[in-house]
Amino acid sequence: MQATGLPAGWEVRHSNSKNLPYYFNPLTKESKWEPPLDTDSETLKTYMGQYHTANLRTENAGAKDLSGQIRCAHLLVKHRDSRRPASWRQAQITRSKEDAYGIIQDYETRIKNGSTSLGDLATTESDCPSARKRGDLGFFGKGDMQKEFEEASFVLKPGEVSPIVETASGLHIIERLE
Known part of the structure; x- marks a missing residue:
């Protein structure tokens, strides 16, 4: 090693x-x-x-048309029944969905009580490669994400954090950035 x-x-x-x-x-x-x-x-x-964690700044979108798009960050906790039960943190994820719920509920509590931010937690705890970017997924529009993720994201106002969202990828907490 x-x-x-x-x-x-x-x-x-x-x-x-x-x-x-x-x-x-x-x-x-x-x-x-x-x-x-x-x-x-x-x-x-x-x-x-x-x-390998990016120091993010809001990038200038330049000439790209972002109308109808939003920008979100998320924290993902996978489990053994996730679509791809592996991540940058673990080659094989073996925890149960119930264990994953317990983990993400703890993260949700810590984010909502202000003891940490979603971005800070995502950097070390998210099972998504976007962890390197504090969970930032960049801009996306309707039809770009899994249905459950999209529905939860588009109802948020900038600065709001979602409750736990379940998709085929695992369990998410989403923060609307823009």
């Missing part, structure tokens, strides 16, 4: 097309969005939080 928590031969690289980190083994030329098996999840979480 190295300081990243990844198995020998693996390293963290940055995707220019998705603006997200990924895992690469230069010997085998294998690349993955989720960490390889035998990764030390806690060490990786610390490393990624220190070296």
Whole structure:
């Protein structure tokens, strides 16, 4: 294991097309969005939080037409029945949906009582690669996200935080940014 928590031969690289980190083994030329098996999840979480979390600023949209679009951040907790039960934090997620609910309910309480922000929690606890961007998913419009996620997002006003939302991907808390 190295300081990243990844198995020998693996390293963290940055995707220019998705603006997200990924895992690469230069010997085998294998690349993955989720960490390889035998990764030390806690060490990786610390490393990624220190070296691969973006300091976000609202980007100038330039000439892009954003009418009808909103910008949200989210915190995702996956479980073994999620569509893809793996994440940048864990190669294989084995927790039950009930355990995932307990975890995200704790996060919801902490966000709503003001002891932490969704962005701060997402950085280290979200199972989505957007964790590196404080959960920021960027701008999206109707039809771009899963139905349940979209419905919850579009009723929020900027600055509002949703209750827990369940999708095929897992359990989310969503914050409307713009």
